[in-house]
Amino acid sequence: MKKMLAGVLLAGALATGAQAASLKMAYDADPVSLDPHEQLSGGTLQMSHMVFDPLVRWTQDLEFEPRIAEKWERLDEVTVRFHLRKGVKFHSGNDMTSKDVKWTFDRLMSSPDFKAIFEPFSDMKVVDDYTVDLITKRPFPLVLNSATYIFPMDSAFYEGTDDKGQPKNLLKKHADTYASRNESGTGPFRVVERQQGVKVVFDRFEDYWDKKSPGNVDEIVMTPIKEAPTRVAALLSGDVDFIAPVPPTDHKRLKGTDGSDLITMPGTRVITFQLNQDRVEAFKDKRVRQAFAYAINNEGIVKKIMKGFGTAAGQQGPKGYAGYVEDLKPRYDLKKAKALMKEAGYEDGFSITMMAPNNRYVNDAKIAQAAASMLAKINVKVDLKTMPKAQYWPEFDKRAADVMMIGWHADTEDSANFTEYLTACPNAETGWGQYNSGNYCNPEVDALVKAAGSETDLARRADMLQKVEKTLYDEAAFIPLHWQNLAWGASSKAGISKVVNVLDMPYLGDLVVNN
Incomplete structure (x- = not known):
C-alpha cells in the first residue's frame, strides 16, 4: 500500500516523520466533471478541495x-x-x-x-x-x-480552444468540455488518470504551497462503488482504506470489526420531495400539498429505514441555523391527509410520476419507495423511477417527473441558502430557485430572504428567516423528510477523523496515514 515519492519527499511527511503513503478510496460515485463550476454538488466540492484550494x-x-x-x-x-x-x-x-x-x-x-x-x-x-x-x-x-467557494483556476491554462474548436474555458453542464476533462488548480493533488465510472487517480502535487500540511498521502485511487454493501465489504477485506457514505445498516458491523473505524457526525443536509406545480394542476392547491406532507410519515422513515440515523424534519434549516423554528414539527396524520384531499376535491386521488436517485443520499431509493406506498393510502398512484445520480441530475434539470427528490446542505452554512436554491421563485438570470423543481413561487418569501441578505443585525435577520420557514410550512411549499447524518468508514491506520467535517468535504491533503 505504501510507496515513496521518486526523488521528492513530502514536506509534511518530513515534518511528522511519516512515510509517504497511498490511499485507496471508494465513494458511491465519482465526480461527474473536473470543472469546479459546472455543478454545485457534494461530489464537485469534494473534488475541488483535493484539486483546487479556496480563498x-x-x-x-x-x-x-x-x-x-x-x-x-x-x-x-x-x-x-x-x-x-x-x-x-x-x-x-x-x-x-x-x-x-x-x-x-x-x-x-x-x-x-x-x-x-x-x-x-x-x-x-x-x-x-x-x-x-x-x-x-x-x-x-x-x-x-x-x-469558501472561490477556488482559483489557472486562467492561462484555460485560454484558447481545444481540439474540438471549443473555448477551453467553456462552462456548460453535462457536456464534454475541456474544463470538464482537464484541470490546473492549486490543490494538494493532481488528476493523473480518469476513467469515468471506473476510477480516478490523484497524485500529490510536489509544488503544493502548504508546506506545513501534515498530510503524507502521495497517491489516491478513487473507485466508485455504487452499492453500499459492496463498499463496506471492500473496506473490511482491505481492498480500500476509506469509504463514504456508510449506510446505517452497516454501522454495527464496522464498529465490531478490528482494524476498522466508523466516524459519524450530526448532519445538516435536508432530504425533501418537491411537487411540480407546472406539471400537476392539483399541486397548485396548497391543501393537496399539505395532504402529501401529512401522508408521508417521515418519523417512521427515520426509525425504520434510516435506523435512527437522521432527524425527522418539519422545515428546511436544522436546529442551530438562524431560521430554525422550534414549533415546526413533522406532521404525519393520515386522517388529516385524507380530509384535505377530500376538501380539495381529490378524494379519489390521481396518478403521478416520481423520480429519485439510488446512490446519492443514504437509502434514497428505499425512502422513495416508502413514500410511494404511503401516498397510495390517500389514493395517489405513484409511478416511481430511481437511477444513479449521474443519470438523475440531467433528469432533475429537465424537471422530468411530477415529484422529485432533492437533498441540500446549506452552501453558506446559513438557512437563507435553502430558500435561495430550493423554494425561491425560479429565475435563470439570478440563479435563484435553481433547484426548485416544484416551481413553487411566493414573492413575499423571496423579498424576506433578500432583505435578510443585507441585514447585519443577527437577531432581526433570524426573525426574518423564521417568518420564511413558517410561511413555507403553512403552504407546504415542499415535503421535508429528514436531516441526514454523516458516516464514513476507514481503516484504523487512516486518521480520517481529523479531516472530515459536517460539510462532507474531507480535506484529504491533510490526511496522515500511519504506516
Missing part, C-alpha cells in the same frame, strides 16, 4: 481559516480586501496571481449553479498582483461564507 475554508468547528488568502479585512460596509499568498503554483507550473482569482470570480458569476451564491456581489477588483477587493451590492453578512 478560505471551514474548520471542523465551523470557523474560517486562511487558505489561498492569507488574511482579509473589511474596508467599508460593502468591501472586503483579501491578501493572497505569494509563491502559489498551479499544477501547470504557472504562478497564481490576483488575475487568476478575478478570472475565477467572473466565471463563477456566470455559472448557473453558483450565480445565486454570488448574486449579492457586484465586482472583484484587482488592487495588485496579490490583493483583491470583493465588493457587494449592499451590506452583506456572509462574505467569508461565499469566499
Whole structure:
C-alpha cells in the first residue's frame, strides 16, 4: 500500500516523520466533471478541495481559516480586501496571481449553479498582483461564507480552444468540455488518470504551497462503488482504506470489526420531495400539498429505514441555523391527509410520476419507495423511477417527473441558502430557485430572504428567516423528510477523523496515514 515519492519527499511527511503513503478510496460515485463550476454538488466540492484550494475554508468547528488568502479585512460596509499568498503554483507550473482569482470570480458569476451564491456581489477588483477587493451590492453578512467557494483556476491554462474548436474555458453542464476533462488548480493533488465510472487517480502535487500540511498521502485511487454493501465489504477485506457514505445498516458491523473505524457526525443536509406545480394542476392547491406532507410519515422513515440515523424534519434549516423554528414539527396524520384531499376535491386521488436517485443520499431509493406506498393510502398512484445520480441530475434539470427528490446542505452554512436554491421563485438570470423543481413561487418569501441578505443585525435577520420557514410550512411549499447524518468508514491506520467535517468535504491533503 505504501510507496515513496521518486526523488521528492513530502514536506509534511518530513515534518511528522511519516512515510509517504497511498490511499485507496471508494465513494458511491465519482465526480461527474473536473470543472469546479459546472455543478454545485457534494461530489464537485469534494473534488475541488483535493484539486483546487479556496480563498478560505471551514474548520471542523465551523470557523474560517486562511487558505489561498492569507488574511482579509473589511474596508467599508460593502468591501472586503483579501491578501493572497505569494509563491502559489498551479499544477501547470504557472504562478497564481490576483488575475487568476478575478478570472475565477467572473466565471463563477456566470455559472448557473453558483450565480445565486454570488448574486449579492457586484465586482472583484484587482488592487495588485496579490490583493483583491470583493465588493457587494449592499451590506452583506456572509462574505467569508461565499469566499469558501472561490477556488482559483489557472486562467492561462484555460485560454484558447481545444481540439474540438471549443473555448477551453467553456462552462456548460453535462457536456464534454475541456474544463470538464482537464484541470490546473492549486490543490494538494493532481488528476493523473480518469476513467469515468471506473476510477480516478490523484497524485500529490510536489509544488503544493502548504508546506506545513501534515498530510503524507502521495497517491489516491478513487473507485466508485455504487452499492453500499459492496463498499463496506471492500473496506473490511482491505481492498480500500476509506469509504463514504456508510449506510446505517452497516454501522454495527464496522464498529465490531478490528482494524476498522466508523466516524459519524450530526448532519445538516435536508432530504425533501418537491411537487411540480407546472406539471400537476392539483399541486397548485396548497391543501393537496399539505395532504402529501401529512401522508408521508417521515418519523417512521427515520426509525425504520434510516435506523435512527437522521432527524425527522418539519422545515428546511436544522436546529442551530438562524431560521430554525422550534414549533415546526413533522406532521404525519393520515386522517388529516385524507380530509384535505377530500376538501380539495381529490378524494379519489390521481396518478403521478416520481423520480429519485439510488446512490446519492443514504437509502434514497428505499425512502422513495416508502413514500410511494404511503401516498397510495390517500389514493395517489405513484409511478416511481430511481437511477444513479449521474443519470438523475440531467433528469432533475429537465424537471422530468411530477415529484422529485432533492437533498441540500446549506452552501453558506446559513438557512437563507435553502430558500435561495430550493423554494425561491425560479429565475435563470439570478440563479435563484435553481433547484426548485416544484416551481413553487411566493414573492413575499423571496423579498424576506433578500432583505435578510443585507441585514447585519443577527437577531432581526433570524426573525426574518423564521417568518420564511413558517410561511413555507403553512403552504407546504415542499415535503421535508429528514436531516441526514454523516458516516464514513476507514481503516484504523487512516486518521480520517481529523479531516472530515459536517460539510462532507474531507480535506484529504491533510490526511496522515500511519504506516
